Amino acid sequence: MAPKHLPRDEQIAKRTAFDCFAGCGGLSQGLKGAGYRVVGAIENDPVAASVYELNHPNTLLWCSDIRRVSVNDVLSRLRLRRGQLDLIGGCPPCQGFSKLRTYNGSRRIRDRQNDLIFEFERLVLGLRPKRVMLENVPGLLRDQRLRRFRDALENAGYSVEADVIDVANYGVPQRRQRLVLLASRVSAVRFAEPASRTRTVRDAIGSLPRAGRSGDSLHDLPEKRSRLVAARIRAIPSDGGGRESLPGRLKLTCHRHSDGFKDVYGRMAWDEPAPTITTGCFNPSKGRFLHPSANRAITMREAALLQSFPKYYKFPSELGKVKIATMIGNALPPRFIRAHARALK
Numbered sequence: 001m002a003p004k005h006l007p008r009d010e011q012i013a014k015r016t017a018f019d020c021f022a023g024c025g026g027l028s029q030g031l032k033g034a035g036y037r038v039v040g041a042i043e044n045d046p047v048a049a050s051v052y053e054l055n056h057p058n059t060l061l062w063c064s065d066i067r068r069v070s071v072n073d074v075l076s077r078l079r080l081r082r083g084q085l086d087l088i089g090g091c092p093p094c095q096g097f098s099k100l101r102t103y104n105g106s107r108r109i110r111d112r113q114n115d116l117i118f119e120f121e122r123l124v125l126g127l128r129p130k131r132v133m134l135e136n137v138p139g140l141l142r143d144q145r146l147r148r149f150r151d152a153l154e155n156a157g158y159s160v161e162a163d164v165i166d167v168a169n170y171g172v173p174q175r176r177q178r179l180v181l182l183a184s185r186v187s188a189v190r191f192a193e194p195a196s197r198t199r200t201v202r203d204a205i206g207s208l209p210r211a212g213r214s215g216d217s218l219h220d221l222p223e224k225r226s227r228l229v230a231a232r233i234r235a236i237p238s239d240g241g242g243r244e245s246l247p248g249r250l251k252l253t254c255h256r257h258s259d260g261f262k263d264v265y266g267r268m269a270w271d272e273p274a275p276t277i278t279t280g281c282f283n284p285s286k287g288r289f290l291h292p293s294a295n296r297a298i299t300m301r302e303a304a305l306l307q308s309f310p311k312y313y314k315f316p317s318e319l320g321k322v323k324i325a326t327m328i329g330n331a332l333p334p335r336f337i338r339a340h341a342r343a344l345k
C-alpha cells in the first residue's frame, strides 16, 4: 500500500534518511538517535510494518514489495529532488547468506531473496543520496553480489568501505558479527570508534522488575513449559551455566552423544554481553537464551533491550512471542547503527 504525500510541514530539511527493508524499525531508531529524520521507509510484511508505524508515526511507510516501489514515486511523495536525501540505509533479507544455510560458507544457496540487494542498488542509484549504509550477515562479504553492488556505487562516484564487526564493540550488550558497508559521495568514509566500555547483560536487564507482574505486557508474556523442561531449566547453574551440568536423567537423548550446539539450554552470564539474539530467542532449545538467574527464557522486553532498543519501544504483546521474536531477532541494534551513522555524518 503506497503512502500519501509527506505533509508540507514535514518536508525535507537537512539530514534526511530513508530506510529500505525497515522491519520493526531498528535501523530507523538508530538513525534517529544519530540526528537523522527518517522521512520514508519500505517494508512488505504487514505485521512488521504495523509495528514500524506504531513507533515511527511521522515516517511515510510503503507497506509494499520493494520491487514495486519506483524511484519517481519516492521522490514525488517525499517532495525530494534527486541527490537531496542525506542517507539511505538498508538490510536486505539475509537468510540466504547466513552461516547455517550456507554450511559456514561452503555452499551457495539459490534464493530469489538474495537478489533484493539489487533493488536496494536501484534505489541508491535513482535517489542518489549523499551517504549509504548497508548491513548484513558476514556471509555476504564472500558473495559476488556484494562485489557487484560495490562496483556500482564506486562507478557512481561513491567512496565505499566494508568490514565485518562485532556490535558488542559499539555499546550493544550482545555479541553479533555483522557486515557493514558504508559509502559516501561527499566525504571520506570512516567507521565509528569502538565504545570505551563493553555493555553487559546486567547493564541491559539487571534492574528490570520481576517478569510476569511488571505491568509491561512485553515483559509479562507467560511461558509454558512441560515438567521435564522446567526441571531441566532449574538444573542449569545460574550465571552462564550450560547443559553439560545436567544430570543424566535430564539430558536430552540427542545431546548424550553429541558435542555440538553447546549453547542450547545455556544461561546468559550477568557480566558479559549476551549471545546473538536470534528469531528463536524465546526458546531455550534454540540457543543460550535462559535468563542468568530466573528459571525461564528471556522475555521479549529483555530481548529488545539486549538488542539495544529503548525501554519504551512498542511491540504489541497480542502479536505473540513468535512474531515479536522474529522482528527483534531480525532487527539491527539501534545503538550500533547510531554509532556508525554519527561517524558517517
Ligand SMILES: C[S@@+](CC[C@H](N)C(=O)[O-])C[C@H]1O[C@@H](n2cnc3c(N)ncnc32)[C@H](O)[C@@H]1O
Pocket (backbone or CB within 6 Å): 020, 021, 022, 023, 024, 025, 026, 027, 028, 042, 043, 044, 045, 048, 064, 065, 066, 067, 090, 091, 092, 093, 094, 116, 327, 330, 331, 332, 333
Ligand atoms: C533483516 S530484516 C530488516 C530489519 C530492519 N532493518 C530493522 O532494523 O528492524 C529484513 C526485512 O525485509 C523485509 N522484506 C523482505 N522482502 C522484502 C521485499 N521484497 N520488499 C520489502 N521488504 C522486504 C522483511 O519482511 C524483513 O522485515
